[in-house]
Amino acid sequence: MRIAHLADLHLGFRAYHRVTPRGINVREADVAEAFRRAVARTCELRPELVLVAGDIFHSVRPSNTSIAEAFRQFSILAERLPGVPVVMIAGNHDSPRSSDTGNILSLFREISGVTVVTEECRSVRLEAIGTTVMCMPHNALLADHTASMDPDPASEHNVLMLHGTVGGSVAEQKMRYVTEYGGAVVPETSIGPERWTYVALGHYHLVTELAPNMWYAGALERTSTNIWMETGDKGFLVYDTEQGSADFHPVDTRATVDLPRLNGHGLGAAELDERIRAAVEAVPDGIAARMVRMVITDVPRNLIRELDHRRIREWKAEALHFHLDVRPPEVRRRVGSGAPMRRQTLQEQVASYLRGWSPRNPGIERDRLVELATAYVDQAGEG
Numbered sequence: 133m134r135i136a137h138l139a140d141l142h143l144g145f146r147a148y149h150r151v152t153p154r155g156i157n158v159r160e161a162d163v164a165e166a167f168r169r170a171v172a173r174t175c176e177l178r179p180e181l182v183l184v185a186g187d188i189f190h191s192v193r194p195s196n197t198s199i200a201e202a203f204r205q206f207s208i209l210a211e212r213l214p215g216v217p218v219v220m221i222a223g224n225h226d227s228p229r230s231s232d233t234g235n236i237l238s239l240f241r242e243i244s245g246v247t248v249v250t251e252e253c254r255s256v257r258l259e260a261i262g263t264t265v266m267c268m269p270h271n272a273l274l275a276d277h278t279a280s281m282d283p284d285p286a287s288e289h290n291v292l293m294l295h296g297t298v299g300g301s302v303a304e305q306k307m308r309y310v311t312e313y314g315g316a317v318v319p320e321t322s323i324g325p326e327r328w329t330y331v332a333l334g335h336y337h338l339v340t341e342l343a344p345n346m347w348y349a350g351a352l353e354r355t356s357t358n359i360w361m362e363t364g365d366k367g368f369l370v371y372d373t374e375q376g377s378a379d380f381h382p383v384d385t386r387a388t389v390d391l392p393r394l395n396g397h398g399l400g401a402a403e404l405d406e407r408i409r410a411a412v413e414a415v416p417d418g419i420a421a422r423m424v425r426m427v428i429t430d431v432p433r434n435l436i437r438e439l440d441h442r443r444i445r446e447w448k449a450e451a452l453h454f455h456l457d458v459r460p461p462e463v464r465r466r467v468g469s470g471a472p473m474r475r476q477t478l479q480e481q482v483a484s485y486l487r488g489w490s491p492r493n494p495g496i497e498r499d500r501l502v503e504l505a506t507a508y509v510d511q512a513g514e515g
């Protein structure tokens with residue numbers, strides 16, 4: 133059996149202020165286009181089961197355009213793959229905090245063959261393909277992640293689908309960044325991938341293998357709080373239960389260009405202008421319609437004003453998004469001895485604080501804690 137595994141569609145996501153000729157936010161249109169491509173490709177691949185592991189929408193109240201487009205695409209999936217079950221769960225982005233708000237995903241229950249699980253932990257029995265899908269949407273995990281997460285012994289295939297962050301040493305090693313906040317944490321040990329045919333995960337936006345049969349499919353487009361962390365291809369997975377392996381199917385997305393970092397130390401405005409221009413002009417095929425970032429460190433504030441802002445505005449107009457991220461020098465100070473002493477970086481301050489702190493929970497590994505905390509501070513600084 134082949135299982136298509138999609139996750140984190142984030143339909144209705146918007147960013148920047150450009151609109152298409154039809155008046156739709158350009159990034160919203162990009163996200164919709166990525167989903168159309170993924171659906172078309174899924175139909176060609178003819179899997180026996182389609183899973184969507186949460187965050188179908190970017191918000192609990194998506195735009196009418198996004199709702200209509202999602203409905204159209206799930207209808208196409210149902211029409212072109214007759215008899216192929218589609219099972220979806222709600223993620224943190226499409227789970228309202230109050231259950232009386234109602235979940236927009238319920239709408240897709242109107243499409244034949246589509247099963248939607250939004251609140252509770254529920255096993256979906258699919259007789260025709262001898263498969264049970266244990267569904268753990270975001271709200272169910274928040275309530276209690278240990279709730280009956282067990283395979284059904286009467287079923288030939290048992291699939292677990294959940295939307296959240298897998299905790300544990302293997303997962304932490306492989307999930308390099310926080311791409312998304314606000315997810316529930318599920319310990320790897322309470323999943324036990326060896327008990328399942330396949331574990332389909334949603335929430336982490338980079339395609340990631342946690343075990344040969346346990347994957348994050350990753351998002352279809354760059355929709356997280358820090359798109360610069362979302363390097364690599366976007367797409368979805370097809371897991372083959374006989375082979376016990378997953379194939380990644382990339383989906384074309386709008387290009388991002390993260391220009392090489394530049395250190396501005398000792399450079400004048402004219403030299404800086406020249407280096408920025410050289411970096412921008414060196415981009416193969418140019419920056420037009422792309423999302424571009426250039427980080428320049430160690431530039432005094434007064435120098436920023438002297439840069440060639442007319443030219444920068446032209447690049448901003450040419451790219452979809454051009455982020456010139458100019459950062460001031462780190463503050464240095466002298467201490468009494470007369471020897472120049474570097475002021476502690478924020479990372480160092482966090483590390484020294486944590487090394488002196490006595491945790492109430494004896495199970496905390498201090499080195500691991502310090503490592504994680506400094507990585508988060510690093511990441512925030514790159515934002």
Ligand SMILES: [Mn+2]
Nearest residue numbers: 140187312335
């Ligand atoms: Mn997400």
